Amino acid sequence: MSISIGAHVDQTDPIAEARARQAPLVQFFLGDPQGYKGPEFAYAGGAEGLRADAEAAGIDLYVHAPYIVNVATTNNRIRIPSRKLLQQHVDAAASIGAKGLIVHGGHVNKDDDPAKGFDNWRKAVEATDLKLPLLIENTAGGDNAMTRYLERIAGVWEAISTTEQFDMVGFCLDTCHAHAGGNDLQTVVDDVRRITGRIDLVHCNDSRDDFDSGADRHANFGHGRIDPELLATVVRDAGAPVVCETPGGAEEHRADFDWLRERI
Numbered sequence: 001m002s003i004s005i006g007a008h009v010d011q012t013d014p015i016a017e018a019r020a021r022q023a024p025l026v027q028f029f030l031g032d033p034q035g036y037k038g039p040e041f042a043y044a045g046g047a048e049g050l051r052a053d054a055e056a057a058g059i060d061l062y063v064h065a066p067y068i069v070n071v072a073t074t075n076n077r078i079r080i081p082s083r084k085l086l087q088q089h090v091d092a093a094a095s096i097g098a099k100g101l102i103v104h105g106g107h108v109n110k111d112d113d114p115a116k117g118f119d120n121w122r123k124a125v126e127a128t129d130l131k132l133p134l135l136i137e138n139t140a141g142g143d144n145a146m147t148r149y150l151e152r153i154a155g156v157w158e159a160i161s162t163t164e165q166f167d168m169v170g171f172c173l174d175t176c177h178a179h180a181g182g183n184d185l186q187t188v189v190d191d192v193r194r195i196t197g198r199i200d201l202v203h204c205n206d207s208r209d210d211f212d213s214g215a216d217r218h219a220n221f222g223h224g225r226i227d228p229e230l231l232a233t234v235v236r237d238a239g240a241p242v243v244c245e246t247p248g249g250a251e252e253h254r255a256d257f258d259w260l261r262e263r264i
């Protein structure tokens, strides 16, 4: 089965990282994944150079938004800067010709009605100029999370389906998060597709933690708690490009790619 497999890599030279892994795609951050400072280009050639070099090398780029982005929250002091940061990363990712910007579903506060989070997602999609596909990722845990369980993903999707840019919003399915979040990997691809109509990207990761533990600790394939056959099933069923966010560098990633290719 021909599925593009790449990895999450350091942002300094994603082209070299892709070559070191013989990968047709790579994902990386633009700037600090934990800060509000806004995107930065670490690549020596800047945004223009990265775009041109990736095109010339035939490497697809994906950008992961900072973890702190939470456009769902009812807390204005987080939601407003999150929206700003999201737009900045959309613009930055579009400027390097990225195929998509991946963002976590976020969460509302413990006692909040999740409906408020769904509506905040709608507002965020309405307020953002989506110059490239925005791929919302499922999360492993988080108090009152928006994209841990299927019914919440359905709530987000129902809310954003009314927006003009709905076709620019896709889904990124993380296998570690789905497993640790308590979703059956045997059926999760169909379950998600029934809700979203699409899976644009798979984050393929093994998990150091048990099913439904709510913990988010990635492992190399065969070294975690996920049944190897189930990892392969998800990748096969989704049929989408794969990013491995597994520990290690080029050598470990190449071993993970081989492990996966043998099973799909």
Ligand SMILES: [Zn+2]
Pocket: 137, 174, 203, 245
């Ligand atoms: Zn992920």
